[in-house]
Amino acid sequence: MNVASFTIDHDRLLRGIYVSRKDRVGEETVTTFDIRIKRPNIEPCMDTAAIHTLEHLMAVYLRGDEQWADRTIYVGPMGCRTGMYVIFKGDLSSEDIVDIMKRTFKYIIDFEGDVPAAASKECGNYLDHNLEYARWECRKFYDEVLENIKEENMNYPM
Numbered sequence: 813m814n815v816a817s818f819t820i821d822h823d824r825l826l827r828g829i830y831v832s833r834k835d836r837v838g839e840e841t842v843t844t845f846d847i848r849i850k851r852p853n854i855e856p857c858m859d860t861a862a863i864h865t866l867e868h869l870m871a872v873y874l875r876g877d878e879q880w881a882d883r884t885i886y887v888g889p890m891g892c893r894t895g896m897y898v899i900f901k902g903d904l905s906s907e908d909i910v911d912i913m914k915r916t917f918k919y920i921i922d923f924e925g926d927v928p929a930a931a932s933k934e935c936g937n938y939l940d941h942n943l944e945y946a947r948w949e950c951r952k953f954y955d956e957v958l959e960n961i962k963e964e965n966m967n968y969p970m
């Protein structure tokens with residue numbers, strides 16, 4: 813099996829925004845981003861309810877954003893619960909999405925009310941949400957990583 817993301821040294825991986833891969837689809841390039849919210853194997857991963865709520869809010873924000881809605885292909889949690897995958901149309905770098913990620917995380921930090929699409933008809937596990945915990949994780953990631961993001965948080969360790 814040759815999966816590029818499995819070759820990254822997860823013991824040295826920091827939190828940040830990384831280009832996981834780029835794929836050609838017909839004439840287009842799509843860029844898969846690794847939005848790494850937790851340090852793998854160093855700190856506890858996210859709670860399942862928190863990352864589930866984060867998924868709903870991230871998808872809603874990106875699909876409603878004037879600039880990014882049409883470029884947003886996919887938003888989903890990593891199985892290891894240390895981050896999210898976001899796929900955008902275009903040949904993009906980490907720097908290209910710092911602003912939209914800042915806005916997305918701010919939206920979640922400030923979100924109040926009912927989690928979107930979290931009724932039983934709309935969600936596969938509607939009881940498994942935790943808005944307060946999602947907001948807490950987003951605030952931590954924003955303050956400690958996103959706000960003053962550095963090169964080492966945008967390039968995979970060599």
Ligand SMILES: [Zn+2]
Nearest residue numbers: 864935936937
């Ligand atoms: Zn859901």
